[in-house]
Amino acid sequence: MSVEVLPTAVDLDGIAEQVWVAFLDGGNELVIHSGQSDDTSELSASVGIVGAYEGHVVVSCSQEASRDVASALFAMPSEEVTDDEIGDALGELANVLGGNVKSMLPAPSTMSLPTVAGTKQQQWPGTTEVCRTMVTWRGNPFNVTLLVSRNN
Amino acid sequence: MLGIVIDDSRAMRRILRKFLEELGFDVLEAGHGKEALEVLDGCETVPELALIDWNMPEMNGLEFVVEVRKRPEWRNITLVMVTTESEHSQIVRALASGAHEYVIKPFTKDGMLDKLALLGLVPVGVLS
């Protein structure tokens, strides 16, 4: 696998922008901070990629931000969304981001179903970061990261 | 008009259900392919439209499409993949398995409406 075919932060920016605009826009201001990250995340959702490429796509954010995502996707007030709905919504966000990232990775690769957990509980040993971006939406940061397995 | 939305994400099912209901569809739901086959088996009227995610537990969307195509009584269901799988080769695979149309996630309401118009399921030029 040659290094130059892997996506860059600019590619992640483009994917993240399309995903947010299509699913989470609603007139809210969206800012993309290419290559940056924020360390206040409490929850992360990830999809694993196996095959010609081995790694993960991870989206992480605060509890409050995840509540906003669920509120937007389920079209209900944020104080009414349950933990289950937060997990489902954040998982779907990871799924859509991951699928679009996968299309830029060496093929054939398959993608796992999303897993959602507390940031402290979810770790990806044996991986290195390929690129990242940060999206600020409704004033809250979301980290989007592409990881690659070191033995890839 | 009757449609079925097959997706393991409840959030996505809700988005698609709301969209179809606004267009006047009655909507069934299933969380994966196997459940969708059960729902269809229990249906008195066959849906005109199925919106199908690809990556799901139990039975994925592609396997579901293959199963539906084996059943002549379901031949009038328009099968639309709604998925984040977006490689050229994957789209070709879905078409070869019998899917009629393909919507890549993320999609906008307008994009989905365009596809349904293309399939003759809503009139061209409806404002969403």
Next chain:
Amino acid sequence: MELTFQHFNFVAELMQKEAAIVLASGKEYLVESRLKPLATKGGYETVGEFITAAAKVRENGSYALRKQIIEALTINETSWFRDREPFSALTNLVIPTLMQNITKRPIRVWSAASSSGQEPYSIAMQLDKALPPEQEYEVFATDISMEMVERTRRATYNQLEINRGLPVGDLVEYFERVGTDWHVIDRIKQRVTVEQLNLAHPFPLMVPFDVVYLRNVLIYFAPETKAQVLDRIRKVLRPGGWLQLGAAETTVGIESDFERVPVGRTAIYRAPAIDLLPVKEVKAC
């Protein structure tokens, strides 16, 4: 400021007058959701304030805001095969007619307000499918905006743009994935020439066309400009050539000798064949 009855009425009247699109009451949410991004981008607190600014007819810049409103609320403004019928007309009516007296020359089609390129590439795809392989064709695309001209030349579309009405069979056949975007394949791209052109000014010298697509442009012109544009278009059409207008547009009210030929729910207009032209117009000019 919420969207008031007056705001909605202003937009509804604008759309009726300029684009012949009827916005019934109850479509307030549609106006709100389509205009919200424009309002935010323009620095207005609410959609209501944005509409108020657009309604100040005498103020500089309000025209541009009205144009933005019309564009945002015009159906499928950047769809592939937008409205379908203008493209099926090509296959079902125009091409069979042209092929009756087939010559060695290429068929020439002009997309006269090509925006971000979906129309000219849709035309090229349609011709690729409908014409016999030995029949050459050329698509000429123009737009007033240099930004749009460059976008069309790039022939690159993102996922959201691709989802807008492009049949999946055409996606698979005529596009290739590059990164997260889709490129029109070279075989189609090389048929399309893109230039900047302002339709309201005299045209440069052009090889005549068999078909001109001039959709949803005339609505932006004053009646006298509209007549001039139609006249210039007729002069670059071959005798018996075809003019495709937008679904809501007609040549009615304009001194025009186009014949209206119904196609499905809409129509295509045909320039007179050479023997029907008055003698004085046939002379070299």
